[in-house]
Each structure stands twice: as structure tokens, then as C-alpha cells.
Amino acid sequence: MKAASLKEIKTELNHRSSNDLLELCLRLSKFKKENKELLTYLLFESDNEEAFVQGIKRQMDVDFEAVNSKTFFYIKKSVRKILREVKKFIRYSQNKETEVTLLIYFCLKLKDFRPSIKRNTTLTNLYNRQIEFISKKIESLHEDLQYDLKLELEELKS
Known part of the structure; x- marks a missing residue:
């Protein structure tokens, strides 16, 4: 058919x-x-977009807590799964501010994850790709939002 x-x-x-x-x-x-x-x-x-975003952030917190951190193989699989879920919810929303906010939060959780993602090239590359993607998306937002989100992005880059 x-x-x-x-x-x-x-x-x-x-x-x-x-x-x-x-x-x-x-x-x-x-x-x-x-x-x-x-x-x-x-x-x-x-x-209520704000409650939607907060719910996804809570789910991300739970998902990152559940990651099997014994080997980087399992960490990579889990992180990719979390990112896939976040992108799915972003597609539902179709709101650029929501997209940037959720991806920044994802990168923040990934940066603070232990063991450090800097010890694994794949995870570092995934993190860097998301940072680049966020910086491109920020350019399409309103100037006031751009300033606030660029500050958060600079914090992630450091």
C-alpha cells in the first residue's frame, strides 16, 4: 500500500x-x-511549555542516574538513548527555545557526568557536536533570549 x-x-x-x-x-x-x-x-x-520542559529535565535526571557507568561502551549507549529521547520530545514541541533549553541541560548533565566524558573520544565528540548545534540554534532566537542562552553556552564551553 x-x-x-x-x-x-x-x-x-x-x-x-x-x-x-x-x-x-x-x-x-x-x-x-x-x-x-x-x-x-x-x-x-x-x-504549559515550562512544565513540559521541567518534566523532561526530571526524566533526564532519572535517566542519567540510571546509566551503567562500569564501561564507556554502556555509557555511550545510554547517553545516545537519552539524547534520542530528548530529540523526540523536541520534535513534539517544535519550539526553538525549548529545543535549546533542553539541549543545554543535556550537555550540562553530560559535562558533570562521572566518569568524565573527556576520557572517551566518542562522548567528547557527541558533546562538541551538541554545543555547535546549540550555538547555531541560538542565532535564530530573539535577542534577549540569545544573550541569556549564550551565557549558559559559554559556561558549558569552559
């Missing part, structure tokens, strides 16, 4: 009743965890 284009889907959804749309959303949420998470964000958390 070939998937329809976004335009075709949008046109078809315009012709459906609200009850049909409700049924389609509920059916869609049954198939993938990401669909259900996105609907949860859109319905319950999108109106």
Missing part, C-alpha cells in the same frame, strides 16, 4: 465529521507509542 501525500490527507480530513476525526485519532494512537505521546503533548502539555 502506498501512503497518500500530506495534501491528500489534509483534503480528506476536511471532508470528515468531528466524530470521524475523533475515531481516527483514537485509532492512530493505538498503533505507536510516539503517536500517543504526541497526542498527549498536544492535548495536555502544549499550553
Whole structure:
């Protein structure tokens, strides 16, 4: 089966009743965890972005505490998993300020992680790539936010 284009889907959804749309959303949420998470964000958390960000930060704290730090192999796997989760939540939000805030927090947790990531080239490179990505994203924000976030970024670089 070939998937329809976004335009075709949008046109078809315009012709459906609200009850049909409700049924389609509920059916869609049954198939993938990401669909259900996105609907949860859109319905319950999108109106309070700050609480959403704080919830993700708390989850990151828990995830970093759970990292198996016996070998760098397990640390790398866990850190990549945490970053993947953070990026998924960033996609849900589509807010550039949220994106930068969460990535800065991720880098802060990674920098403070023990054993030090400086002893592993892969983790250091991952950290540096995120720092570069953050600095590019900051440029697209409002000037007041840029100043505050650049201060946090400089703290991470030092």
C-alpha cells in the first residue's frame, strides 16, 4: 500500500465529521507509542511549555542516574538513548527555545557526568557536536533570549 501525500490527507480530513476525526485519532494512537505521546503533548502539555520542559529535565535526571557507568561502551549507549529521547520530545514541541533549553541541560548533565566524558573520544565528540548545534540554534532566537542562552553556552564551553 502506498501512503497518500500530506495534501491528500489534509483534503480528506476536511471532508470528515468531528466524530470521524475523533475515531481516527483514537485509532492512530493505538498503533505507536510516539503517536500517543504526541497526542498527549498536544492535548495536555502544549499550553504549559515550562512544565513540559521541567518534566523532561526530571526524566533526564532519572535517566542519567540510571546509566551503567562500569564501561564507556554502556555509557555511550545510554547517553545516545537519552539524547534520542530528548530529540523526540523536541520534535513534539517544535519550539526553538525549548529545543535549546533542553539541549543545554543535556550537555550540562553530560559535562558533570562521572566518569568524565573527556576520557572517551566518542562522548567528547557527541558533546562538541551538541554545543555547535546549540550555538547555531541560538542565532535564530530573539535577542534577549540569545544573550541569556549564550551565557549558559559559554559556561558549558569552559
